[in-house]
């Protein structure tokens with residue numbers, strides 16, 4: 001192994017303006033590099049949830065829907081997420097899972113672009129599976145067909161038959177960042193609508209939904225937004241589409257007057273139209289509390305630290321890990337990199353088990369990918385150095401397959 005990079009890590013941590021945010025989270029001595037799957041717990045959330053359960057539910061009971069502002073939580077929390085993804089207030093509604101919101105968005109996009117000559121829904125060929133499954137069903141239900149396409153080859157695949165395109169901003173496996181502004185512009189040029197899945201970018205890098213004219217977007221909140229296991233996802237509907245957005249799941253809470261209990265459905269205006277049924281208040285208010293950690297934090301600062309962390313981790317891996325044992329699948333170019341590093345490794349399953357046993361928590365994407373997510377609010381440069389050092393130790397002890 002070459003010279004230690006620990007002193008460099010210490011200097012980088014000392015200069016890190018986000019270093020203070022780590023104490024906002026309940027963390028132990030492990031190096032937690034799995035915030036791209038489940039974000040860490042912000043330390044104040046348990047007390048806030050205890051209040052929701054014991055006072056709001058336990059004492060106020062039904063009055064909490066109005067006096068406790070439970071009813072408006074989906075839009076209110078949407079407005080808290082909005083600045084992190086570059087959306088104005090009133091464009092994001094929180095609720096349901098990402099999968100369900102993919103369904104609303106893809107069907108909604110086709111209904112916004114109903115020309116029957118537009119037969120195709122293009123879907124990122126390397127997508128996280130749920131998006132692909134749901135888009136396929138949505139296409140079938142709307143009489144369209146799915147065309148899988150690598151995001152890098154999208155330009156050649158777009159045409160007069162394209163109704164909508166579903167893309168991931170950051171690829172869950174490789175960590176590749178796709179160029180949202182130029183791909184959205186190309187989709188529009190073809191007369192189609194762009195739907196983006198922000199699961200692996202929201203809270204890690206600037207998205208610019210309004211600025212880049214995205215039509216519809218979805219994302220989860222349990223990764224970089226630290227909302228907790230199964231916390232509700234969100235749906236973004238561009239303002240220009242809100243009046244015509246025709247949700248395939250028009251539940252009573254998206255009615256313009258839910259308590260009229262009318263049998264005729266009249267959709268509410270704005271992002272509320274993306275609601276379905278009764279919101280899952282405990283998860284939703286845990287998310288709302290978790291979003292406090294973003295107060296005063298700029299997403300540009302987060303992005304700068306994310307790139308510095310992943311650069312430094314790659315440098316440590318190159319310095320420590322024996323030649324030829326791992327290959328980065330994540331692009332080196334900053335413009336193409338999300339906030340994770342994916343290393344291909346022949347012995348990946350055994351190596352990840354051993355890393356976890358030694359306090360370096362990443363995850364495995366079968367068969368051979370070691371994933372390390374870098375969450376700038378609570379991961380530091382010493383963590384990156386330690387992760388690479390332990391990886392090198394594990395690999396030097398492991399026989400090659």
Ligand SMILES: Cc1ncc(COP(=O)(O)O)c(C=O)c1O
Nearest residue numbers: 097098099128130172197199220
């Ligand atoms: C890109 C992407 N989309 C969707 C999901 C999951 O969707 P859901 O929240 O419905 O489980 C994930 C991760 O679980 C994901 O990485």
Ligand SMILES: Nc1c(O)cccc1C(=O)C[C@H](N)C(=O)O
Nearest residue numbers: 036037038128172173199230365
């Ligand atoms: N949503 C998850 C779950 O319920 C259990 C385990 C992992 C997850 C994930 O989020 C996986 C993640 N989207 C991924 O990128 O692999």
